[in-house]
Amino acid sequence: MTGTTRSSADLDPRRRRILVRAWRRGIREMDLVIGGFADAEIGTLDEAELDQLEQLMAEEDADIFRWVTGEAETPDRFRTAMFDRIRAYVPDFEPSAADPESQAGQS
Numbered sequence: 870m871t872g873t874t875r876s877s878a879d880l881d882p883r884r885r886r887i888l889v890r891a892w893r894r895g896i897r898e899m900d901l902v903i904g905g906f907a908d909a910e911i912g913t914l915d916e917a918e919l920d921q922l923e924q925l926m927a928e929e930d931a932d933i934f935r936w937v938t939g940e941a942e943t944p945d946r947f948r949t950a951m952f953d954r955i956r957a958y959v960p961d962f963e964p965s966a967a968d969p970e971s972q973a974g975q976s
Contacts, residue, residue, distance in 0.1 A: 883919065884911050890926055899930040902937055905958040914951075921951050 880888065891907035894900045903926060914922065925933065925947060935941035936952075937959050943952065 880911065884914075887911060887919065887922060887926070894926075894930050896930045896934070898934055901960055902955065902958050903933070905960075906955045909958070910954065918951050921947075921949055925952070925955070 888907050888911050891911075892900050892904040894903055907922075932941070936943040936947065937956050
């Protein structure tokens with residue numbers, strides 16, 4: 870996946886800005902997590918959820934990455950139902966040894 874798969878044509882300006890920022894995070898892993906979430910959910914988030922998303926996106930990518938992967942404890946202010954939904958968009962960043970593609974070229 871190289872970026873958004875969602876059209877922003879039907880979105881208001883605030884949602885468009887958030888969608889663009891979600892896919893331009895600074896580290897690719899966070900593009901995939903926040904961008905994937907935004908692609909799927911941006912059209913249905915209410916104003917309070919948009920506020921929460923913008924507050925989260927103001928944090929350092931490395932911190933967000935540790936929170937969504939469980940490597941670090943999530944601060945209380947981000948322990949929300951929406952943050953739990955974002956976690957659902959975390960891809961498997963470490964393919965298993967049983968994955969044939971992860972074994973390619975490792976002879």
